[in-house]
Amino acid sequence: MEKQFNGKNHFKDGNAKKPKSKTDFEEQNDVLNRNSFDTNWVIEGADAKLPDFAEALGEYMANNKLTNSKIRSIYGEIKRIQMGKFEQEKASFFLLRPKVAYALGRDKNNKGLKLFKLIFDKAYPLVHDQKTYQNFCNLIEAILAYHKANGGKDN
Structure with missing residues (x-):
């Protein structure tokens, strides 16, 4: 006998329909969308x-497992590039993307790092010159400052 859905999250035999859980990507995307990322923060x-x-x-x-040690090498490279001229450091900037991917690859279940990668991936393509790189740095620094202020740990 086939079970039929009665429209109230239950099948006729009384078993509840299992709710679909969000993937981590969907969860981080929701966080990003609820808080309205503005591309002008990097552009302008x-x-x-x-x-x-x-x-x-x-x-x-x-609150979701991102530690300072997980992003230290990435943030260090962001700051190193910032101290130079963007035109001379362009290659290093382009290599930040694989560094972020590598960090997440080492810790695939880290929701905090997944959100960092998501925001990085949205901001990264907007960087084209010294001004947009400086704005990118300001965005990342602000996020990491609040990460630390909210208990982001060293390990």
Whole structure:
């Protein structure tokens, strides 16, 4: 006998229909969409909404296993590039993307790192010159500052 769905999350035999759970990607995408990532933060610069966005993401990352040690090499490279001229450091910037992917590949279940990669992947293609790189750095620094402020740990 075939079970028939009665429209109330139950089948006629009384068994509840199992709700579909979100994938990690869907969850991080929801966090990003609820907090309205604005491409102009990289293209034009920060505005009054960026700190609220950074706080929400930093808090999520701190509460979902992102540690300072997981992003230390990436953040260190971001800062090293920032100290030079973007035109001379372009190759290093392009290699940040595989570094972020590698970090996540080493810890695939880290929801905080998944969100970091998602925001990185949205901001990365917007960087084309010294100005947009500086704005990119400001965005990442704001998020990581709130990550630390919300208990982001060293290990």
